[in-house]
Amino acid sequence: MEQLLDGFATALTPTHLLLAAIGVLLGTAIGVLPGIGPAMAVALLLPVTYGMEPTGAFIMFAGIYYGGMFGGSTTSILLNTPGESAAVVAAFEGNPMARKGRGAQALAAAAIGHFTGGIIGTILIVLLAPFVAKHAVDIGAPDLFAVMVLAFIAVTSVLGASRIRGFASLLIGLTLGLVGLDEMTGQQRLTFGSLHLADGIDIVVVAVALFAVGEALWVAAHLRRKPFEPIPVGRPWLSKADLKRTWKPWLRGPVIGFPFGAIPAGGAEIPTFLSYVTEKRLSKHKDEFGKGAIEGVAGPESTASASAAGTLVTMLTLGLPTTAVAAVMLAAFQQYGIQPGPLLFQRESGLVWALIASLFIGLTLLLVLNLPLAPLWAKLLRIPRPYLYAGILFFASVGAYAVNADIFDLLLMFVIGLLGFGMRRYGLPVLPAIIGVILGPAAEQQMRRSLQLSDGSLTGLVNSPMAVVVYVVIVVILFFPLIRRFLPSPTPPAAPPPEREKIDA
Amino acid sequence: MSVKVWVAVAAALLAVLLVPPLLTPGADSGEGSQVRALRVLVPNAPGGGYDITARTAAKAMEDADLLRNAEVFNLPGAGGTVGLGRTVGERGNGKLIMSMGLGVVGAVYTNKSPNSLLDTTPIAKLIEEPDIVVVAKDSPYTSMQQLVDAWKANPGTVTVGGGSAPGGPDHLAPMLIAKAVGLPPKTVNYIPFDGGGELLASVLGGKVAFGVSGVGEYRDQIQAGTLRVLAVTSKNRIEGVDAPTLQQSGVDVEFTNWRGIVAPPGISPTDKAKLVEVFQNLQKTPQWKEALQRNGWTDAFAPGDEFRTFLENENKRVATVLKDLGLA
Numbered sequence: 127m128e129q130l131l132d133g134f135a136t137a138l139t140p141t142h143l144l145l146a147a148i149g150v151l152l153g154t155a156i157g158v159l160p161g162i163g164p165a166m167a168v169a170l171l172l173p174v175t176y177g178m179e180p181t182g183a184f185i186m187f188a189g190i191y192y193g194g195m196f197g198g199s200t201t202s203i204l205l206n207t208p209g210e211s212a213a214v215v216a217a218f219e220g221n222p223m224a225r226k227g228r229g230a231q232a233l234a235a236a237a238i239g240h241f242t243g244g245i246i247g248t249i250l251i252v253l254l255a256p257f258v259a260k261h262a263v264d265i266g267a268p269d270l271f272a273v274m275v276l277a278f279i280a281v282t283s284v285l286g287a288s289r290i291r292g293f294a295s296l297l298i299g300l301t302l303g304l305v306g307l308d309e310m311t312g313q314q315r316l317t318f319g320s321l322h323l324a325d326g327i328d329i330v331v332v333a334v335a336l337f338a339v340g341e342a343l344w345v346a347a348h349l350r351r352k353p354f355e356p357i358p359v360g361r362p363w364l365s366k367a368d369l370k371r372t373w374k375p376w377l378r379g380p381v382i383g384f385p386f387g388a389i390p391a392g393g394a395e396i397p398t399f400l401s402y403v404t405e406k407r408l409s410k411h412k413d414e415f416g417k418g419a420i421e422g423v424a425g426p427e428s429t430a431s432a433s434a435a436g437t438l439v440t441m442l443t444l445g446l447p448t449t450a451v452a453a454v455m456l457a458a459f460q461q462y463g464i465q466p467g468p469l470l471f472q473r474e475s476g477l478v479w480a481l482i483a484s485l486f487i488g489l490t491l492l493l494v495l496n497l498p499l500a501p502l503w504a505k506l507l508r509i510p511r512p513y514l515y516a517g518i519l520f521f522a523s524v525g526a527y528a529v530n531a532d533i534f535d536l537l538l539m540f541v542i543g544l545l546g547f548g549m550r551r552y553g554l555p556v557l558p559a560i561i562g563v564i565l566g567p568a569a570e571q572q573m574r575r576s577l578q579l580s581d582g583s584l585t586g587l588v589n590s591p592m593a594v595v596v597y598v599v600i601v602v603i604l605f606f607p608l609i610r611r612f613l614p615s616p617t618p619p620a621a622p623p624p625e626r627e628k629i630d631a
Numbered sequence: 632m633s634v635k636v637w638v639a640v641a642a643a644l645l646a647v648l649l650v651p652p653l654l655t656p657g658a659d660s661g662e663g664s665q666v667r668a669l670r671v672l673v674p675n676a677p678g679g680g681y682d683i684t685a686r687t688a689a690k691a692m693e694d695a696d697l698l699r700n701a702e703v704f705n706l707p708g709a710g711g712t713v714g715l716g717r718t719v720g721e722r723g724n725g726k727l728i729m730s731m732g733l734g735v736v737g738a739v740y741t742n743k744s745p746n747s748l749l750d751t752t753p754i755a756k757l758i759e760e761p762d763i764v765v766v767a768k769d770s771p772y773t774s775m776q777q778l779v780d781a782w783k784a785n786p787g788t789v790t791v792g793g794g795s796a797p798g799g800p801d802h803l804a805p806m807l808i809a810k811a812v813g814l815p816p817k818t819v820n821y822i823p824f825d826g827g828g829e830l831l832a833s834v835l836g837g838k839v840a841f842g843v844s845g846v847g848e849y850r851d852q853i854q855a856g857t858l859r860v861l862a863v864t865s866k867n868r869i870e871g872v873d874a875p876t877l878q879q880s881g882v883d884v885e886f887t888n889w890r891g892i893v894a895p896p897g898i899s900p901t902d903k904a905k906l907v908e909v910f911q912n913l914q915k916t917p918q919w920k921e922a923l924q925r926n927g928w929t930d931a932f933a934p935g936d937e938f939r940t941f942l943e944n945e946n947k948r949v950a951t952v953l954k955d956l957g958l959a
Contacts, residue, residue, distance in 0.1 A: 151639065166676075166705075172686065262832065263836035266833065267838070307709075309796055309823055310822075311958075312958050314742075314743065319743070321708065321709045321712055321713050322713065324709035324710070324712075324742045325707075325709055390829050444852075446829070447828045453826065453828065456848075460926060461925065463925050466851070467851030467852055467855065468855040469851055469855050499639075532708070578790065579822065581787035581820060
């Protein structure tokens with residue numbers, strides 16, 4: 127505790143405060159701009175910070191990391207064009223809300239969600255760092271695969287009205303996820319001999335293409351037939367009813383996000399999706415999901431920031447980067463001759479605690495910056511529709527091109543965009559496809575890795591306690607409706623709580 | 632939009648656009664061996680190995696006034712072969728160089744790239760980084776000999792993890808070790824991880840029997856005693872790691888990951904000489920020496936033609952291993 131206070135003393139010096147402010151501003155700008163993620167921003171700034179002392183540099187990097195999370199959801203919500211993979215889920219409910227004129231509320235829910243998730247996540251860093259360091263490495267491929275299976279079960283809740291169309295869309299996503307070099311054996315899959323496809327198709331490109339390009343084409347095809355009506359901009363602040371619906375998702379987010387961020391290969395995509403599904407299941411307004419339910423923004427955004435905090439734990443205590451940004455920050459530590467790992471808290475305790483203190487300060491700055499901006503950003507949508515969609519297409523193209531500076535990605539985006547248009551035309555929901563691209567490759571990798579570890583024996587999938595627990599939960603979820611039918615008397619109150627607990631775990 | 636938003640956006644843009652140029656002198660008055668307006672292509676993502684090497688070298692050269700206005704840019708994709716294709720395509724361009732390493736040699740085969748590194752003009756090999764054979768502290772294996780015996784008896788269950796995809800350095804090292812001890816590479820149960828960091832978790836948690844990866848990310852864990860190094864793959868022992876070399880442990884393999892610089896094919900002899908000279912001068916700068924130490928890299932400088940011979944040999948060695956595995 128004393129160390130944390132010392133940390134605050136270091137972080138609150140004018141220089142460091144200024145660096146934190148620059149960091150969050152840059153981070154927000156970078157998050158909003160398409161194509162440049164926080165990872166690239168930190169990497170590009172590395173040479174500039176050589177001359178600075180390490181504490182200041184890391185305070186700035188941490189600001190960029192969290193700032194990128196805040197900014198990333200802005201384009202996701204307003205323009206349906208996620209800038210990074212952690213913000214993909216924010217578009218699910220955030221964009222429908224924005225189109226109903228509730229953009230400001232969606233942005234505010236996202237900003238407060240990031241703040242809550244980040245603060246709780248950072249408190250968890252302080253409290254749980256040694257515990258996480260000890261147990262994160264116990265989680266292996268079989269456990270992760272079990273969680274993926276659970277996530278696949280959860281996909282059924284986003285399939286939409288028609289199961290067949292939903293599954294067709296999921297299969298499209300899984301197929302897109304197959305493209306690239308097979309990671310285990312190095313064989314080519316669906317690359318058609320093109321080097322550009324060897325790394326697979328980036329989830330951001332798929333999301334931007336299916337969401338933004340597909341929709342722009344759809345709107346263009348219908349604009350002449352429908353009378354022109356501008357998107358309304360409603361009142362800017364969260365109402366009491368909104369707050370009542372969002373406070374629980376905000377608090378639930380970290381429960382899902384933090385552990386996922388901390389475990390190797392966790393990342394932010396799968397926990398944000400799981401949070402979305404959980405909120406959908408628990409919400410009293412299930413019918414609003416897909417049309418702009420505020421819980422669907424609040425939960426996943428809080429989850430995303432908490433997972434960023436979880437990532438920092440494993441990076442600081444184990445020297446183990448679980449996301450691209452963490453990998454770049456790890457490289458940055460090494461540039462300063464500091465090796466994150468089990469000895470870091472003893473050797474560099476001043477730096478670590480100042481960094482943690484600056485996370486609290488950075489988050490507060492971000493909230494102060496982003497909340498007043500929310501209604502202003504939302505006014506963007508007042509732009510007449512043809513110009514707005516032209517702008518969206520422009521942003522999407524710049525983003526797809528900037529990722530690799532490769533014209534091929536641009537072509538790919540428009541081809542997948544056409545696919546998105548076709549899917550809208552024939553009533554295929556877009557969401558399962560996105561989930562397929564996220565989950566497919568991850569599940570495949572973990573399953574094959576488990577089987578390799580057990581030398582091909584199927585017991586390798588169930589030889590860890592956590593995996594067994596997750597499978598039991600899955601069986602309970604799947605068979606619960608059946609069991610309930612055979613129960614003599616209706617005892618519904620006992621049902622929902624355990625289910626919800628398990629999904630959180 | 633309100634004025635405030637515009638000011639915020641403009642300030643951020645200005646910071647991004649103006650800060651880097653302000654920090655590098657823009658005057659254009661160099662002469663002699665100084666190279667100006669050089670572009671450095673990095674064929675993997677920011678923060679990766681080639682990226683850090685390129686940016687560190689460019690910074691050291693600018694500080695030592697060997698270089699003016701160098702621009703480092705990333706063109707990642709397909710294990711570096713997308714960048715390689717671009718470099719080979721810029722025939723005759725004496726103002727472009729590419730940072731690369733052993734990983735690209737293997738990626739050319741696994742990605743079936745139409746261009747080979749032998750199509751380029753090798754400029755210099757810069758650094759080496761040895762791999763280590765590592766187990767968790769509670770692993771049953773305490774010596775390389777013990778591990779090899781167990782491995783030969785049961786190659787399927789003695790799993791090996793590495794931080795690179797098939798064809799990369801961490802994949803090649805165990806395959807070469809397997810070949811040397813008489814185990815067919817095809818029987819090796821190699822599990823690729825996304826970088827040394829993710830592998831570290833699996834080694835610490837005892838998920839894989841042993842890991843093979845660069846020493847850099849593991850130093851702290853080794854020092855803390857949570858990892859045990861059974862052998863280093865380089866010719867000589869490395870400072871700060873209490874482990875024998877492979878050869879001292881009776882395995883006849885010498886293997887190091889290395890990084891270097893190549894230029895497009897068909898550049899003029901003057902351009903080539905100038906580039907080689909710049910990197911030769913880089914070796915002598917205190918900035919570079921300090922960077923080597925900071926990153927734990929071994930100096931392994933080899934200029935132009937010597938580097939070419941080395942590349943040809945590495946290419947053959949990698950091709951043999953990958954052919955055994957059906958990847959080349």
